[in-house]
Amino acid sequence: MTKETFKVKVGLAEMLKGGVIMDVTNVEQAKIAEEAGAVSVMALERIPSDIRKDGGVARMSNPHMIKEIQDNVSIPVMAKCRIGHFAEAQILEALEVDFIDESEVLTMADEYSHVDKHPFKVPFVCGARNLGEALRRIHEGAALIRTKGEAGSGNIVEAVRHMKMITSQIVELKNADLLKKAEEFKVPLDLVEEVAKNQKLSVPNFAAGGIATPADASLMMQLGAETVFVGSGIFKSEDPSERAHAVVKAVTHFENAKDVLTASYDLKDAMKGILMSDIPEDQKFSNRGD
Amino acid sequence: MIGVLALQGNFDSHVKILEKINLNHKLVKDSKDLSSLSGLILPGGESTTISNLLRRNKNMIDEINLLASKKPILGSCAGLILMSKNSNDNRVHNFDFLDITTDRNAYGRQVYSFEAEINVKYGKISSNLNSLFIRAPKVNEIGRKVEILATYKNEIVAVKQGKHVGLSCHPELLDETLIHEICFKGKK
Numbered sequence: 001m002t003k004e005t006f007k008v009k010v011g012l013a014e015m016l017k018g019g020v021i022m023d024v025t026n027v028e029q030a031k032i033a034e035e036a037g038a039v040s041v042m043a044l045e046r047i048p049s050d051i052r053k054d055g056g057v058a059r060m061s062n063p064h065m066i067k068e069i070q071d072n073v074s075i076p077v078m079a080k081c082r083i084g085h086f087a088e089a090q091i092l093e094a095l096e097v098d099f100i101d102e103s104e105v106l107t108m109a110d111e112y113s114h115v116d117k118h119p120f121k122v123p124f125v126c127g128a129r130n131l132g133e134a135l136r137r138i139h140e141g142a143a144l145i146r147t148k149g150e151a152g153s154g155n156i157v158e159a160v161r162h163m164k165m166i167t168s169q170i171v172e173l174k175n176a177d178l179l180k181k182a183e184e185f186k187v188p189l190d191l192v193e194e195v196a197k198n199q200k201l202s203v204p205n206f207a208a209g210g211i212a213t214p215a216d217a218s219l220m221m222q223l224g225a226e227t228v229f230v231g232s233g234i235f236k237s238e239d240p241s242e243r244a245h246a247v248v249k250a251v252t253h254f255e256n257a258k259d260v261l262t263a264s265y266d267l268k269d270a271m272k273g274i275l276m277s278d279i280p281e282d283q284k285f286s287n288r289g290d
Numbered sequence: 291m292i293g294v295l296a297l298q299g300n301f302d303s304h305v306k307i308l309e310k311i312n313l314n315h316k317l318v319k320d321s322k323d324l325s326s327l328s329g330l331i332l333p334g335g336e337s338t339t340i341s342n343l344l345r346r347n348k349n350m351i352d353e354i355n356l357l358a359s360k361k362p363i364l365g366s367c368a369g370l371i372l373m374s375k376n377s378n379d380n381r382v383h384n385f386d387f388l389d390i391t392t393d394r395n396a397y398g399r400q401v402y403s404f405e406a407e408i409n410v411k412y413g414k415i416s417s418n419l420n421s422l423f424i425r426a427p428k429v430n431e432i433g434r435k436v437e438i439l440a441t442y443k444n445e446i447v448a449v450k451q452g453k454h455v456g457l458s459c460h461p462e463l464l465d466e467t468l469i470h471e472i473c474f475k476g477k478k
Binding site for chain 2: 034038075121
């Protein structure tokens with residue numbers, strides 16, 4: 001796989017900047033998301049908060065359901081495969097989804113390896129809690145990084161932790177022994193050197209996991225996210241269409257509090273949300289994969 | 291001062307190009323940001339999304355129309371779709387700055403996106419530019435007043451009409467400055 005081909009993958013991530021990517025489970029929701037101004041939709045059978053509630057093994061979604069959504073919206077359609085499940089990824093590529101999310105929200109298929117993403121033509125997005133994790137995923141071929149946050153929680157605290165961790169670890173590289181860092185992160189030195197020099201990841205960096213309100217979206221954008229994923233936050237609220245519109249407005253105008261205020265004004269209740277202390281460690285999605 | 295529409299899309303890579311060719315710039319998110327500009331860039335991104343956001347701000351559409359009557363507009367990919375006369379899709383807003391029709395995502399979904407050299411011919415310029423085609427549109431028909439600026443495999447990938455320039459691909463993602471210099475610096 002040439003360097004040029006990788007740029008084509010990152011190119012789509014560049015096009016998604018300043019936008020909102022919304023989880024949808026059917027055509028009707030996908031159309032609501034598109035109309036509200038979503039820049040892409042993530043097609044999945046169950047949104048993270050339901051996966052959490054239902055338990056059992058969470059797998060790639062039914063291709064038929066993904067195809068229906070592809071046929072009914074003009075914006076890019078993403079879908080999730082299990083961590084390390086390259087056969088699910090191959091199927092999603094054959095289906096011509098625009099981005100694959102190798103996601104900790106689904107049950108892990110391989111506890112030791114992620115998908116080798118380089119041979120694929122379709123770009124991948126992967127979650128990260130820290131810089132080492134982000135760089136390992138980029139080294140494996142991810143064209144886009146997102147915070148893991150804690151999906152389906154409606155609680156922004158983990159996404160904030162992960163975004164600030166990545167940002168501060170990039171700053172730390174300025175005065176660090178880069179060879180030691182490369183060893184610590186288990187990635188090639190040139191990857192660490194590039195990030196140290198540019199003071200940013202070599203691929204776009206989005207926020208995900210727990211975003212439920214326009215204020216959450218604005219917070220993540222102000223912390224350096226270039227786009228936000230909203231999962232359960234929209235279609236688990238009492239007013240999905242209004243909330244979808246509001247989150248889009250809050251992302252476009254994140255630095256203008258008056259705009260975020262008007263976006264927030266007439267919304268009904270957001271999803272209820274869960275405290276991190278109420279989620280047992282072995283049930284935290286963000287602990288899956290490293 | 292060149293404005294870069296920043297409702298959504300790859301506005302930051304256009305900003306980098308303007309910095310590279312020493313043009314002052316500012317991000318445009320509201321109609322008030324459009325006053326006293328000497329040009330405007332409509333970046334790539336999702337044309338449905340950008341159209342939706344524009345349609346919620348009627349003043350902005352009016353101000354962009356007013357600006358275009360006097361100053362150059364440059365559009366890439368989604369920007370080209372917005373600038374065209376017709377894209378046969380009511381989900382997008384067509385400003386009709388360029389007398390062309392465009393087909394959205396004409397090469398197919400992301401797995402069909404590619405990198406290619408485009409051939410720019412304009413005045414004394416004859417040059418190959420690296421470019422990315424990301425879920426790119428195609429230019430179908432062009433009116434009599436439209437000049438062809440660049441081609442790839444006999445397909446029209448960049449056009450110029452009066453002051454305005456539109457292209458279906460992204461040379462700006464590969465640090466190419468030529469198209470911006472033609473549009474905003476009168477390079478020939």
